[in-house]
Every structure is written in structure tokens, then in C-alpha cells.
Amino acid sequence: MALFEVRGLDKAFGRNVVLNGLDLDIYAGEVVTIIGESGSGKSILLKAMMGLIEVDAGTIRFDGEEVTGQTEREWTQTRRRIGMLFQESALFDSLSVYDNVGYALQEQTTMTEKEIATRVAETLTLVGLPGIEGMAPADLSGGMRKRVALARAVAVRPEVVFYDEPAEGLDPINVTRVNRLLLGLQKSLNVTSVVVTHNLKAAFAISDRLALIHDGKVAATGAPEGFLESEDPVVREFIGDRMRQVLRAS
Numbered sequence: 420m421a422l423f424e425v426r427g428l429d430k431a432f433g434r435n436v437v438l439n440g441l442d443l444d445i446y447a448g449e450v451v452t453i454i455g456e457s458g459s460g461k462s463i464l465l466k467a468m469m470g471l472i473e474v475d476a477g478t479i480r481f482d483g484e485e486v487t488g489q490t491e492r493e494w495t496q497t498r499r500r501i502g503m504l505f506q507e508s509a510l511f512d513s514l515s516v517y518d519n520v521g522y523a524l525q526e527q528t529t530m531t532e533k534e535i536a537t538r539v540a541e542t543l544t545l546v547g548l549p550g551i552e553g554m555a556p557a558d559l560s561g562g563m564r565k566r567v568a569l570a571r572a573v574a575v576r577p578e579v580v581f582y583d584e585p586a587e588g589l590d591p592i593n594v595t596r597v598n599r600l601l602l603g604l605q606k607s608l609n610v611t612s613v614v615v616t617h618n619l620k621a622a623f624a625i626s627d628r629l630a631l632i633h634d635g636k637v638a639a640t641g642a643p644e645g646f647l648e649s650e651d652p653v654v655r656e657f658i659g660d661r662m663r664q665v666l667r668a669s
């Protein structure tokens with residue numbers, strides 16, 4: 420059984436039809452990367468899967484239970500099982516790194532302050548930033564901010580982590596670092612990862628499976644190797660000849 424089962428999802432904003440009968444399965448333990456043109460609905464899909472936007476039609480099942488149509492209170496429960504690194508990945512600027520990473524632990528769990536301190540320290544170590552609890556977000560580099568946002572997303576030890584453009588705006592060294600980190604967390608925390616990225620090299624390197632969104636649907640899905648050799652015109656056009664050569668060589 421799939422951990423997430425998305426069926427016939429529709430979402431439009433006025434006359435802008437974004438999702439149009441989208442189906443997608445995500446299995447426990449895999450890294451799935453959602454790719455597609457800018458504006459194709461990748462972020463909207465993640466937000467729908469977290470109940471942050473309402474869809475017009477279709478169903479989403481999470482761990483066997485239908486979550487579409489849940490009340491806000493039920494969604495709050497569901498969201499505790501899902502960590503999210505938002506595309507904007509804003510930290511709370513007025514809070515220290517400690518309070519940013521510990522926020523959900525303080526708000527949503529019965530952990531003691533001592534337990535929280537231990538968890539925050541462990542999580543900062545996981546993202547390669549041990550001991551920076553006392554720093555302010557404003558004093559961090561872009562790469563560090565991303566990693567603190569990642570620490571915040573996984574501090575509660577979610578079963579699933581959604582990453583929306585985890586490496587956007589980072590230099591190549593930090594892109595590699597964040598991607599390694601993502602795979603490291605996948606192993607050490609035993610999570611399921613759903614990634615959205617424009618970085619095809621990264622997508623091919625980290626994913627068990629890719630899903631290409633086109634015209635509001637998952638137009639193609641499969642392992643990276645299959646994608647690269649696909650004869651499907653939509654896949655071929657999306658990857659492009661130059662990128663195909665780059666990917667074959669890497």
C-alpha cells in the first residue's frame with residue numbers, strides 16, 4: 420500500500436487550471452522527486468498534501484486514511500507526521516536558532532525543556548551545524564539558513580519530509596551539501612522524502628523515482644535511468660537534448 424495515494428486531484432485558481440485529475444502514489448521509504456515547468460503546480464501539490472490549500476476535487480489518502488476534507492484540527496494532527504521545508508524557507512527572524520528548531524517541539528509535544536535541548540542539539544549536529552543554538556538567523560549564510568530550516572523541519576522526527584526547492588539560491592557546493600544531507604537524513608531518520616526541484620542533476624542523483632507534472636497531471640513517473648532513455652515526447656522535451664547529455668555523462 421502506498422503511504423500517499425493521490426487520486427484525481429483538481430485545483431484551479433479562477434480560470435487557471437493548475438491540477439487536472441492528478442494521480443500519484445508515494446511509497447514508504449522512497450525518495451520521490453517531482454519535476455515540471457515553473458507554474459506547473461508542484462508547490463500547490465505539496466501544499467494540498469499538507470492540507471494548506473483546499474482542492475476542488477479528488478482524494479488524498481495518507482497511511483490508508485483519507486485526509487482530503489479533514490477539519491483543521493485533524494490536519495494539525497496529520498501535519499505532525501510531515502516535515503516541510505518550504506520554498507521560501509523563512510526562519511523566524513526574531514527567534515534564535517534554538518527556538519526556530521525547537522519551535523514545533525515546544526508547541527506540539529509534551530517534551531521537557533531538557534529533552535528539547537537535547538533534540539535540538541542532535542538535530543543541529545545532523546545538519547552539520549552543531550553548537551549554533553544561540554545564533555540569530557540574520558547572522559547565518561544562505562546555506563546555513565537552509566540547513567537550519569531543514570533541522571526545524573525534521574526536529575519532530577516526521578515520517579515524511581517534503582522539500583520544496585531545498586537547494587534554490589545556493590552555490591554549487593551548498594547544493595551538493597544540502598543534497599547529501601537530504602540523503603543522510605533519509606537514512607538516519609528512516610523517512611520518506613518528497614522533493615521538488617528544478618535541478619535535474621540533483622533530481623537524478625538523489626531520487627528513487629521521478630514524477631513529471633505536465634498539463635495538471637503526472638505525465639510520467641519512474642526510475643531516473645528510465646526517464647533518461649524515455650521515448651515519451653513530453654519527457655524528452657522537458658529534459659532537453661543538452662541536459663540529457665549532461666545526465667548521461669554524470
Ligand SMILES: Nc1ncnc2c1ncn2[C@@H]1O[C@H](COP(=O)(O)OP(=O)(O)OP(=O)(O)O)[C@@H](O)[C@H]1O
Nearest residue numbers: 432435437455456457458459460461462463464506
Ligand atoms: N494562492 C494562489 N492564488 C492564485 N494562483 C496561485 C496561487 N498559488 C499558486 N497559484 C498559481 O498556481 C500555479 C502553480 O503554482 P505553483 O506554485 O504550484 O507552481 P510551481 O510548479 O511550484 O512553480 P515553481 O517551479 O516556479 O515554484 C501558478 O500558475 C500560480 O500562479
Ligand SMILES: [Mg+2]
Nearest residue numbers: 461462463506
Ligand atoms: Mg514552486
